[in-house]
Amino acid sequence: MSGHSKWSTIKRKKGKLDAQRGKIFTRCIKEIIIAAREGGGDVTANARLRTAVANAKAANMPAANIERAIKKGTGELPGATYEAHSYEGYGHAGVAIFIEVLTDNKNRTTAEVRHLFSKYGGNLGQDGCVSYLFDHKGVITIAKDAIDEDRLLEVVLEAGAEDVNSDADDAFEIYTALSDLPAVSQAIEEAGIPMLSCEASRLPQTTVMLGEEEATKLMRLLEMLEDHDDVQKVYANFDISKETMEKLRQE
Numbered sequence: 252m253s254g255h256s257k258w259s260t261i262k263r264k265k266g267k268l269d270a271q272r273g274k275i276f277t278r279c280i281k282e283i284i285i286a287a288r289e290g291g292g293d294v295t296a297n298a299r300l301r302t303a304v305a306n307a308k309a310a311n312m313p314a315a316n317i318e319r320a321i322k323k324g325t326g327e328l329p330g331a332t333y334e335a336h337s338y339e340g341y342g343h344a345g346v347a348i349f350i351e352v353l354t355d356n357k358n359r360t361t362a363e364v365r366h367l368f369s370k371y372g373g374n375l376g377q378d379g380c381v382s383y384l385f386d387h388k389g390v391i392t393i394a395k396d397a398i399d400e401d402r403l404l405e406v407v408l409e410a411g412a413e414d415v416n417s418d419a420d421d422a423f424e425i426y427t428a429l430s431d432l433p434a435v436s437q438a439i440e441e442a443g444i445p446m447l448s449c450e451a452s453r454l455p456q457t458t459v460m461l462g463e464e465e466a467t468k469l470m471r472l473l474e475m476l477e478d479h480d481d482v483q484k485v486y487a488n489f490d491i492s493k494e495t496m497e498k499l500r501q502e
Contacts, residue, residue: 278483279307280320281333281353287324294321301433302389302451309392309446331355338364339382340375343469346459347381347488348373354481363479371472384488385453388413389432391425391439392447403444410438422447426454455488463495470499 282303290297294304300321307317323330336357338350354360368375393403395417403423404415411431416424427435429451436449461469469489476485491499 274478274480275310276307276312276316277480278353279303279310279312280316282483283307283317283320284324284330285333285335285353287321288326292321292325292327298430298433299451302436302449305433305436305440305446305449308440309449336360337378337382338375339378339380340368340373341381342373342472342487342489343465344459344461344489346461346469347384347455348473348476349381349385349453349486350476350482351484352479352481353483360479360481364476364482367472367475367479371475372468373472381488384457385455385486387429388452388454389427389429389435389450390452390454391427391432391436391449393423393425393439393444394447395420395422398444406438406442406444407435410435450484452484453486455486458488458490460490460492461495463498466491466495466499 283300286297286300286303290299292300294301304317304321307320319328322328333353333355334357336352336354338352338361340348340350342348350364352360352364365375367373391407400415400417400423403425407415407425412425412427412435413431414426416426425435425439432449432451436446439446466489469487473485473487476482
């Protein structure tokens with residue numbers, strides 16, 4: 252799980268989550284639209300929609316925005332038609348990269364993602380080349396100053412969480428089976444615990460240890476991929492030392 256933890260921690264420390272609040276809202280809206288279109292607008296009956304709404308709430312998206320996105324997904328309001336796609340490839344030192352996108356023009360997005368891989372030292376691969384290296388899980392992130400760890404463990408484990416990672420110095424990461432994510436997030440919400448994020452994620456089964464130079468180059472590639480308007484999420488199976496982590500946080 253290091254690839255997820257290290258990449259998430261670096262982004263939080265560099266302030267990217269706050270700096271890109273508008274982009275985060277756009278990504279949440281796209282996911283809500285897709286979820287509502289595929290499974291209907293009833294949050295209680297649509298697990299994917301429940302997760303998407305929970306993530307939007309964790310990002311402090313206004314309720315009115317969430318409601319409009321649901322109505323766009325169900326066709327009650329006009330909106331763009333998005334399709335979900337994924338891309339797989341390799342970064343520096345053979346690090347596996349898995350990308351999820353929502354786009355209204357697959358050909359354009361494919362060309363642009365391929366260009367980013369090429370420009371920043373990676374290689375876009377074939378479908379299936381790295382997906383088997385990741386487990387599809389639910390991940391909820393909670394700031395460490397929001398709750399005592401013992402209380403958090405009591406709430407989430409009773410609700411069905413698989414594990415809680417406290418290695419990062421700024422946040423707890425709660426891991427669940429994908430099917431249990433809505434129930435665990437609901438238990439957290441009912442307990443009055445604020446969430447930083449709540450999402451379906453892909454956790455690496457194994458990781459590649461990187462030195463400072465390789466890590467710096469990989470971070471640039473991952474950041475440029477995440478900055479693309481159609482990209483929803485980027486996953487990579489890397490690990491780095493605490494010393495390298497500190498240097499990357501400050502760049």
